[in-house]
Amino acid sequence: xxxxxxxxxxxxxxxxxxxxxxxxxxxxxxxxxxxxxxxxxxxxxxxxxxxxxxxxxxxxxxxxxxxxxxxxxxxxxxxxxxxxxxxxxxxxxxxxxxxxxxxxxxxxxxxxxxxxxxxxxxxxxxxxxxxxxxxxxxxxxxxxxxxxxxxxxxxxxxxxxxxxxxxxxxxxxxxxxxxxxxxx
Amino acid sequence: xxxxxxxxxxxxxxxxxxxxxxxxxxxxxxxxxxxxxxxxxxxxxxxxxxxxxxxxxxxxxxxxxxxxxxxxxxxxxxxxxxxxxxxxxxxxxxxxxxxxxxxxxxxxxxxxxxxxxxxxxxxxxxxxxxxxxxxxxxxxxxxxxxxxxxxxxxxxxxxxxxxxxxxxxxxxxxxxxxxxxxxxxxxxxxxxxxxxxxxxxxxxxx
Ligand SMILES: [Zn+2]
Numbered sequence: 001x002x003x004x005x006x007x008x009x010x011x012x013x014x015x016x017x018x019x020x021x022x023x024x025x026x027x028x029x030x031x032x033x034x035x036x037x038x039x040x041x042x043x044x045x046x047x048x049x050x051x052x053x054x055x056x057x058x059x060x061x062x063x064x065x066x067x068x069x070x071x072x073x074x075x076x077x078x079x080x081x082x083x084x085x086x087x088x089x090x091x092x093x094x095x096x097x098x099x100x101x102x103x104x105x106x107x108x109x110x111x112x113x114x115x116x117x118x119x120x121x122x123x124x125x126x127x128x129x130x131x132x133x134x135x136x137x138x139x140x141x142x143x144x145x146x147x148x149x150x151x152x153x154x155x156x157x158x159x160x161x162x163x164x165x166x167x168x169x170x171x172x173x174x175x176x177x178x179x180x181x182x183x184x
Numbered sequence: 185x186x187x188x189x190x191x192x193x194x195x196x197x198x199x200x201x202x203x204x205x206x207x208x209x210x211x212x213x214x215x216x217x218x219x220x221x222x223x224x225x226x227x228x229x230x231x232x233x234x235x236x237x238x239x240x241x242x243x244x245x246x247x248x249x250x251x252x253x254x255x256x257x258x259x260x261x262x263x264x265x266x267x268x269x270x271x272x273x274x275x276x277x278x279x280x281x282x283x284x285x286x287x288x289x290x291x292x293x294x295x296x297x298x299x300x301x302x303x304x305x306x307x308x309x310x311x312x313x314x315x316x317x318x319x320x321x322x323x324x325x326x327x328x329x330x331x332x333x334x335x336x337x338x339x340x341x342x343x344x345x346x347x348x349x350x351x352x353x354x355x356x357x358x359x360x361x362x363x364x365x366x367x368x369x370x371x372x373x374x375x376x377x378x379x380x381x382x383x384x385x386x387x388x389x390x
């Protein structure tokens with residue numbers, strides 16, 4: 001029989017039959033490794049047997065009640081905060097809704113809600129499709145131009161565009177300050 | 185440990201389910217020792233064990249409606265405690281307790297009747313046990329603790345730890361081999377030898 005089988009018998013939690021017990025004892029006589037394992041297991045179990053479970057510090061139940069109190073308090077606070085948050089959200093939705101209705105009435109839009117929504121979506125799609133077309137056009141141009149313009153020329157083109165933008169921004173700033181002075 | 189529920193305990197459980205905190209406190213008083221003991225053997229630290237035991241009772245209180253009254257309340261509590269400790273160990277929060285922490289941590293009091301020499305021996309044995317259990321994975325450690333200190337059968341351990349019975353048996357086998365090898369290594373390092381009178385463990389949790 002294999003050495004592993006005897007090790008299993010030594011360490012298994014189940015009881016052995018008389019025949020197995022005799023075979024194990026015969027093997028232990030001859031096998032120092034298994035004898036050592038048996039000594040180790042006996043040592044471990046003897047150690048476990050001498051050490052009882054430790055007791056908690058006195059007053060455990062009282063400390064538990066304090067902990068429960070703290071937990072229940074925190075839970076109450078959490079619930080309260082959740083309710084306040086929910087109320088604020090409902091209030092916000094109501095205010096925004098009223099503001100929209102009021103604005104629509106003020107502007108004189110009497111069309112149905114669905115019409116307004118459909119119109120807005122239609123315009124959004126129109127804008128998006130125009131943007132898409134522009135993007136296509138630019139990508140074709142980019143590919144065509146990219147091949148026969150040298151990198152140096154690209155650099156100077158960008159520098160010129162940058163300078164023009166700076167000039168334009170400067171002019172805009174001056175115009176804004178001038179118009180403010182005039183209005184004062 | 186005694187897993188039978190007497191009429192008084194059933195009444196406390198029923199009352200606690202109906203919201204009676206006082207009744208649940210009776211249950212805490214009754215089961216504080218086995219729950220704390222399991223947490224202590226799992227975490228090897230008195231303060232961490234106190235926290236884990238408190239948390240176990242809090243979880244039990246919160247989920248009392250889910251408790252199946254046909255099952256043993258003790259087993260249910262130990263299951264919560266074991267899973268909580270396994271989670272803690274896996275998150276490595278307590279994987280390495282520094283020596284300073286160990287020195288400052290509150291330790292369970294030694295029996296007042298013990299002589300100073302006996303107290304030293306007991307402390308050395310606790311240290312030896314601590315080193316042995318630390319070599320096991322969290323789940324194997326729970327299996328070993330429930331088997332040796334709570335006299336649980338493999339079937340009971342399986343239901344406590346949500347494992348199959350054969351998984352418990354193979355974990356127990358592996359853990360015992362590891363423990364035996366560690367113990368032999370400890371002896372080679374000439375650590376103080378434990379008394380070897382009597383083999384086995386009949387200590388009961390309650
Ligand atoms: Zn052998």
